[in-house]
Amino acid sequence: MAGKNLGYAAANNLAINLVKTKYAFILNLDTSFEEEAPKEIYLAIQFLNEDFTLLGPSIVDTNITLPSKFEEKSIVDKVDYLKSFALFINLRKIDFKPLFDENFFLFLEEIDLCKRVRDLGGKIYAVNKCYIYHDGKKSSGNNLEIDKCRNWHWIRSLFFYNKKHYGNFVAYRITTVKFFSSLIKFLFGYIFFKKNYSLIHKSGVEGLINAYYNKPSWRRPYE
Numbered sequence: 001m002a003g004k005n006l007g008y009a010a011a012n013n014l015a016i017n018l019v020k021t022k023y024a025f026i027l028n029l030d031t032s033f034e035e036e037a038p039k040e041i042y043l044a045i046q047f048l049n050e051d052f053t054l055l056g057p058s059i060v061d062t063n064i065t066l067p068s069k070f071e072e073k074s075i076v077d078k079v080d081y082l083k084s085f086a087l088f089i090n091l092r093k094i095d096f097k098p099l100f101d102e103n104f105f106l107f108l109e110e111i112d113l114c115k116r117v118r119d120l121g122g123k124i125y126a127v128n129k130c131y132i133y134h135d136g137k138k139s140s141g142n143n144l145e146i147d148k149c150r151n152w153h154w155i156r157s158l159f160f161y162n163k164k165h166y167g168n169f170v171a172y173r174i175t176t177v178k179f180f181s182s183l184i185k186f187l188f189g190y191i192f193f194k195k196n197y198s199l200i201h202k203s204g205v206e207g208l209i210n211a212y213y214n215k216p217s218w219r220r221p222y223e
Helices: 008-016 037-047 109-119 144-166 168-191 195-212
Strands: 023-027 031-033 054-059 076-078 086-090 124-134
Touching: 008 023, 008 109, 037 054, 037 124, 054 109, 109 124, 109 144, 144 168, 144 195, 168 195
Parallel strands: 054 124
Antiparallel strands: 023 086, 031 124, 054 086, 076 124
16 A cells, blocks of 8 residues: 555554544554454443543563463553554544654554553553464564664664653663663674674664664665
8 A cells, every 4th residue: 555664653544544433453463362352342442431542452472371261350451551563542532643653663653652642641451351462573574684673773763752752861861871782782793703693783873873863764674
């Protein structure tokens, strides 16, 4: 549809703009879920009397051991953040557009969304018996080019998120440590002939320099 790699935030915005119903459900390709998961989301909506902005599953990692199905738990718990691999959105409660900030190409776009929702008084809930499993990296693969791109965007997004919400001082304070850590790891890999290790952390340094100069996100895998 888009004809190019828009990034996670922009691609979700494109799809959500086509939604004609009052709800939207983001579900990544690298997820799987139990048969009861949709029912649990429906029950949560009824329990909350539709008074929510975002809903998500309580299980966010394939390595987490499931609790007993007979364990007594509340239907939902109010939380500060959800992951966007499985995110149920009440579009009537969102007062801003675009939904996701497209300055984030990859990483932290959902954390930014959740913070903006909370800042405006929105309600975010985890559905306790909704089990949706996320097999990270499965949809994008795992190789050097992908890992370089991930590291570049992760550290850039970290700076941008903190600058946006907490100001320059906090953004520089948090990422300066990351900058020197990535630089040391890059040099270590270079000295000890760990080429891939060195290149991945070099990408982190480059991504942060890009952020410091306030340049648009440009790095894409295989481009």
